[in-house]
Amino acid sequence: MKAVFLDQQTFIPSISMDVIADQLDNLTLYPTTQACDVLKRCCDVDVIITNKVIINSDIMAKLPKLKLICVAATGTNNIDINAAKKHNIVVMNVAGYSTSSVSQYVFTGLLNFFTKTAENSQKANRGEWSNSQTFCIHASKFDELSSKTIGLVGYGDIAKQIEKVAIAFGMKVLIAERLNHQPIRTGRVSFDAMLEQADIVSLHCPQTPDTEKLFSHSVFEKMQSHALLINTARGAIIDEDALAYALKNHLIGGAILDVLTQEPPSSEHILLQSMPSNLIVTAHIAWSSQQAQQKLINLIAQNIAKFKSM
16 A cells, blocks of 8 residues: 655654554655645555645545545544545544643643743743842732633543543533533533633534634623633634634633644734733644654554554
């Protein structure tokens, strides 16, 4: 079997691709691939491996040898699934590789936001501690996670791990039912009830037509004015114009975003222009611990082995 990996550069150089190569007769690795180069690079392959490169219906129709698309991620929104079925192309994603990595990111963000360690470190580095008349200097309010309520939107493996850590911190956990879903399942609360009660809202749901721009202006109006929103899922779940307004007008207390609708974003993206102090943006890193990246590659190799045995 012959394969191409269209965007290997989405992984750090220390990640070994040997386990994938061992399943194939030939593997070509491309750091990145532009849309105009996809057909040329895939014209005679049996397997495409892609993290974010889009494989649509037009491309599939022109690749008669293609048998398998391996998505180097959990989300498959860059693949036309219906077209793949039409052309008898198997699509295999990976799941469960980043549970520890994402949950660590979420609590790193929470601890930094509420403990103000970075802010206090900056004060010390500026000499404020040396010039202090007391033994300590204070940054903004140091707030405890204990007794805070965290609302989870989506309840897969990552959200369940976050629930465990939150409980260890003494937090209350609310699992949100899907918007307008009836009846409300046991152990969950309505979406609106979660919004009204949560001090922190953490997003872990997939991007679907039902969840695109789920967090709109009307949703931000229902959240508590001090509430913190964390998104490690998909950028399009949030209406970014509405979020910018909510942050600037203090409808919510802050946001930590690891994903945006467009990645990489334009330098003129509304959330990157004069970012308010209550917004933290990182460049889609929550999934990407060394261990999570290698586990993902190993799972792709397992998917190829599974396909070969079908």
